[in-house]
Amino acid sequence: MIEWLHPSVFLILGALLIPFLKGRVQQVYIVLLPTLALLTVMLMSPGVHGVVHFLGFELVFGRADKLSLAFAYVFSSAALIGATYALHVKDNGQHIAAFAYAGSAIGATFAGDLLTLFVFWELMGVASVWLIWSRRVKASIEAGYRYLLVHTVGGVVLLAGIVILYVTTGSTRFDAMQQVNGAAFYLILIGFMLNAAVPPLHAWLTDAYPEATVTGAVFLSAFTTKTAVYALARGYAGTELLIWMGTIMALYGVVFAMLSNDIRRLLGYHIISQVGFMVAAIGMGSELAINGAVAHAFAHILYKGLLFMGAGAVIQMTGRSKLSDLGGLYRGMPVTFVLYMIGAFSISAFPLFSGFVSKSMEISAAAEMHLPKIWLLLTMASVGTFLCLGLKIPYYTFFGKDCGLRPTEPPRNMLVAMGMASFLCIFIGVYPAWLYDKLPNLVEYHSYTPTHVIWALQILLFTGMGFFMLRKKLGGLRKITLDIDWFYRKGAGLFMQFVYRVVSPIENWFIQVYRHVFRGNLTLGTKGLWLDKHVIDGAVNAVAAVVVRWAGALRQMQTGQLQHYALVMVGSLLILSLYSLF
């Protein structure tokens, strides 16, 4: 009898067998893997499992408590829904990458120490970029590289924080960080915030997600940001800075979503907006707020997956992704429209849908702590959510000006996956006790009070009225919107321009002066030549000889074994951080 089994084993290792299977058997296997992972999570008993001692570090692979179990539960459900949605895809690489990605998100959730967390964190980045590249067009290859570079930088910052934490406290345990002070606290926080897409560290998300494959984007929408929400809830609950960052984030996403024309970019900005609610709640840190953040993350993964599935179905069947090119699709895709709307009502927090019973906890937590500004701003962000996802996308995609296309419904497996997510969205909305039971803190909370229901309906329906009055003016424009990614997409080019136009001429001027001063003075010239020949050339040659010798030695040191490289990397970071301490 195995005492404890890591659910990621099915997803990460099990996925490696996918290429050896064919046809129907392969499809059954693809559904079986996340189902087994989900069952393992459901049957897991709370406690600390899978402790391994490695190179003097204590690695904890299985810290199962209410917080990690709630996230693992919804992650494995999302993997099952995503796998069903992708069942028709004939690209083994994508299936393996998607499962490795989901598996490492679950692995990071169960990690009890920061080193294990870091390994899964990085694996997540590497696996997920494959879902972007798999679209195999120029735009997605480039966006994938940018995505990878940003996450590599984030990973290094996180690792630096972990190393400093280890050097100063001698521990890599992953618990509340409030006792940690100085650089480690902030470096790890920045690492987490980058993956949570907190502005200004968010542009990787809206740059890359719209370029991913139709099925890959569904996985992407679920794991990276929500793993970061988990990590923040675990380590940084009650960090006041996060209240304001989260609130700004919620509104930032709304404003940029209003300007987006690409439907998946619009959805991406709303991931940022929704995660903003969670980040703000984590910053509040009260028991109700943390419950709210976890409940919201749980519900969000399901409805955001559903929205990405609906958008993916439209893109797959029409080949278009911009609101300005779409319209009138309800005739051909009515089922897709209805399922999409279930996701839209859920994210907008309509009564009887999952967002109402989860997001409202966070807003109630703001009221409970008497934060009027936060309450008003988060409520305003909710208006934006309904405006963009419940009105703008469906109106200009399925109704509005007829674009002339007559697509059919997507393949059945895609509709089934959307149906599964829709069922959960409504189920949680009408039976919230099922979700509340999974939350980390024991708090009495009732979302269905008359005042609360009427409050929500007024906010939402009056937004709807405003939209229908201005509906001729709010459509997608054939434009793109600048965001922070401008700095690394155009800024680098402008820097080079600056070098060519400003730095280079100054250098030339110095060269001219140099020539002018030394020209004519032949004696000095001959002496200079001697100096050049004997001293400078000699030095250069000597350096070259040393470099050649070192290169030879280094070549032999390269064993090609990953753990050696890892050790060298960790070692050099250790040395660097030690150096900075003294």
Added chain:
Amino acid sequence: MDIGKILENLVNNAKTLKQIGFAVLALIVVIDFFLPRHHSEFFWDDIPGFSALYGLLSFILIVVVSKTLGHYLLGRPEDYYDD
């Protein structure tokens, strides 16, 4: 039951839908006057219809701010990054 037909019917009866919509809007504001209010955290919790007004104001603010930013600062042609 054909979802497509139902949607087609709804679209063809947009005028009726609009009237129903306005009736619902009026109804939820009227109901708000008769709701018992137990624990109000902020002063606006006691104002009936406040959230209707706040929802509408938020909508206008979001539209104005985002359209202004997009028009004067952030909007670029679609091929801006292609070179």
